[in-house]
Amino acid sequence: MKRPTHINHSRNARDLALLERIKAHDRTAFKELYFVYHSRLARFLTRITSRYDVAEEIINDTFWIVWDRAKDFRNASQVSTWIMGIAYRRGLKTLRKLNSGPISEGPLDEMMTLDEDEPAKRAEVEQWLEAALARLPLEQRVVLELAYHLGHSCEEIAVIVDCPVNTVKTRMHYARVKLKRLLPQLAGVSEEERP
């Protein structure tokens, strides 16, 4: 298969330039950075909290901190890693306040009865995916979203969620195993596979 590539050096250079201006309280640069990150943060945080209104509050809390602490950014990581780390910690804090109950790990209900002989429509696959992701434990869902939706490397995810690289890989492994069980149509397999 063709080697996938994901170049984001220019993205970080753009973010760094914006952050430099934000340090001088340049509101135009702040707004630009906000708009660059809003969509991906909204999607990520909505997946974590299952509530867009809550996600929106966390986004604004995150960018409030970015506005207030831009001067403290020391370039030890990419800007996106720094911002996602803030958003992740704010998300966890909010979830604790909301006393979010345990994630249901039961079987998918009626959506899982989709006739496998019929080609699944795109919307149905999205529904399946949504339901399956919602049934992953939070820490596994976070790793999967950060890697597959937001394109972060294993090392960046370790920084964002503040855990060892091997823990990230372990969480990803269990997410893969569980999704195979929850998404047989996508996987085309019914049994868990081990390396």
Add this chain to the structure above:
Amino acid sequence: MSEETARIDPHESVWGSIPWFVNGRLSDAEATQVEAHLKECERCRAECALQAKLHDAIREDDSMAFTSEASYRKLAYRIDSSAPRRAFVGTRRAVLWLAAALAVESVALVAWGAWSWSSNREPSARYVTLSSAPTEVSRAANAAQVRIVFLGSATLADVEGLLRGVGARVVDGPTERGVYTVQLNKAESASSGLSVLKASPLVRLAEPVFVEADLPK
């Protein structure tokens, strides 16, 4: 990440790296190692194809549509409105001073409310903006009130000095937007007091509270 694990078992190492192979975030050396293993391992090829499908499905899922303009306006409003309040009430002394001032005024308002009720009058609204009508208390006192927003850099000592200098005292606030209502006790010199407040470098905005009698008929 591959150097240590590659010594353990190439298959195990590649299996764990597949998600970052499909999202394109492995180094060239790591990706080369994965590609070499994929040529000889059918299970890893199948897993790689599966994870690529999952990656594409998640990456392309556009079922959530978000608007950012309204959210940004909320944040901009929060930044604009918080600055003066944070700096002004940022010290314990400031909080105590304001609490004491508001407590005194609360007693006055309760007393006025009781009198107002017994006189069958409409109670005055407590939510104020820069354009809100004045309270009945101010009319009874026949003294000018000014709604005022201080600069974020203003210290408590600065503000106290300014208000004492014009014979003013805080009678309400801060509101959520950082608006204070101050009362100029010397009615005869209220106009000059307002001018001093407006001209002060500590003040972002100062506007008089008009009473009905002041408005054109």
